[in-house]
Amino acid sequence: MKQYKQGQTLKVSGLGLLLLALIIGLFVSSCGGEETETYRVGILVGLPFLADAESSFREGMTELGYVEGENITYDVQIVDFDIPTYQNILQQFVEDEVDLILVTPTEVSLEAKAISEGTDVPVLFTFALIEGMGIVDSVQEPGGNVTGVRYPGPDIAVLRYEILRDIVPDLERILIPYQAGYPIVQPQLDALYPVAEADGVTIVEVPANNAEELDALFQEMAASGDPDIDAIMFVAEPLAVDPGAVAVMVAFGDEYQIPIGGVAFPGVEGYTSMFGVNVNTADAGRLAAPLADKILQGFEPATMPVVSSDPYIEIEYNMIQQLGFEAPDTLLAIADQVYR
Structure with missing residues (x-):
C-alpha cells in the first residue's frame, strides 16, 4: 500500500480549502450585491x-x-x-x-x-x-x-405679432382676448406693447372669464355695426384652447371677416386661424x-x-388667401408646416 507523506496530505487539503473558500466567496458576493435603485x-x-x-x-x-x-x-x-x-x-x-x-x-x-x-x-x-x-x-x-x-411666452407673443403684421400689412387695431386675471398674460402684453406702439398699432384688450362673457363683450363691441378691429390675435392663456371660447372668437371673426392669428386650431364651419406659433x-x-x-x-x-x-410655426395658406392676403415667401421659408 502506498504511503503518503504528511506534508503532501496537508498540501492537498490546503488547496481544497482554498478552492472551497473561493467558491463560497463568489456565491456570497453574487447574493449580496446591491439591488437596482427604483x-x-x-x-x-x-x-x-x-x-x-x-x-x-x-x-x-x-x-x-x-x-x-x-x-x-x-x-x-x-x-x-x-x-x-x-x-x-x-x-x-x-x-x-x-x-x-x-x-x-x-x-x-x-x-x-x-x-x-x-x-x-x-x-x-x-x-x-x-x-x-x-x-x-x-x-x-x-x-x-x-x-x-x-x-418662451413673451418671445412667442412678439413673433405672433410680427407674423400677423407681415400678413396684414395695413394693421392698425389688434384685438387680444384672454382669461381675466391669468398670471402669464401680463408678461406677454409687456413684450407686445412696445413693439406695437413702435409700429403705430393699437392693442385692444378683451379680458373675460369664460366663453359666455367673451361673447357678450364681442356683441357689445359690434353694437354699432362695425367693431373697428383689423385682426384678432391669441396669446398663451386658457381661452385660446377652450373650444367654447374659440368658437365664439371664430364666429365673431367670420361674421365681420376679421383675420385671426396666433394659435392653430381646427376650422369651425370653414373659418380658422391664418397661422399658429407655439411650442411643440x-x-x-x-x-x-x-x-x-x-x-x-x-x-x-x-x-x-x-x-x-423652440417655437413651431404653422401656416394656413388657403385661409390667408381666402381673406385676401398673401403669405410672404420669407414667412413660408421659416414655417415648420404649411397647410395648402
Whole structure:
C-alpha cells in the first residue's frame, strides 16, 4: 500500500480549502450585491392638451435607460385647470417623498415650487412661462429645488405679432382676448406693447372669464355695426384652447371677416386661424428628460440652467388667401408646416 507523506496530505487539503473558500466567496458576493435603485416620479399635468409633454418625457427617460417597472415608476395625474386639486396632488407627492416631481404648465409649476419649498423633493417644470412669475431666480441659476424647460411666452407673443403684421400689412387695431386675471398674460402684453406702439398699432384688450362673457363683450363691441378691429390675435392663456371660447372668437371673426392669428386650431364651419406659433408640447416634454436624469443622479436643480423650447410655426395658406392676403415667401421659408 502506498504511503503518503504528511506534508503532501496537508498540501492537498490546503488547496481544497482554498478552492472551497473561493467558491463560497463568489456565491456570497453574487447574493449580496446591491439591488437596482427604483426611482419614483410624480407627474402633474395641469391642462389635458399638454398630455403629450408627459408621454414624451417618459419616452425620453426610456431612451436614457429608465425602464418603467424596473428602475423607475411614475404616478401620472392629469387635471383640467383646478388649483385646489393641483395643491392636493402635489402635497401628496411631497408626503410620499418622491424622487422627483415633474409639472406643467406655469400654474402647476408655481404651486409645486411653493408646496415643495423647504423639502428635499426636487421639482422639474416644462412648458412653463417663467418671466415675472418667480419660479426661478434666473435662467442660469434657478435657485432652490427647481429647474426645467421654459415656455418662451413673451418671445412667442412678439413673433405672433410680427407674423400677423407681415400678413396684414395695413394693421392698425389688434384685438387680444384672454382669461381675466391669468398670471402669464401680463408678461406677454409687456413684450407686445412696445413693439406695437413702435409700429403705430393699437392693442385692444378683451379680458373675460369664460366663453359666455367673451361673447357678450364681442356683441357689445359690434353694437354699432362695425367693431373697428383689423385682426384678432391669441396669446398663451386658457381661452385660446377652450373650444367654447374659440368658437365664439371664430364666429365673431367670420361674421365681420376679421383675420385671426396666433394659435392653430381646427376650422369651425370653414373659418380658422391664418397661422399658429407655439411650442411643440412633445418636444418640451422630451427636453425635460436629460434634466431629470441629472437630478436623479444627484445634481442640484439650483445650479442647472433652465433650457428653452423652440417655437413651431404653422401656416394656413388657403385661409390667408381666402381673406385676401398673401403669405410672404420669407414667412413660408421659416414655417415648420404649411397647410395648402
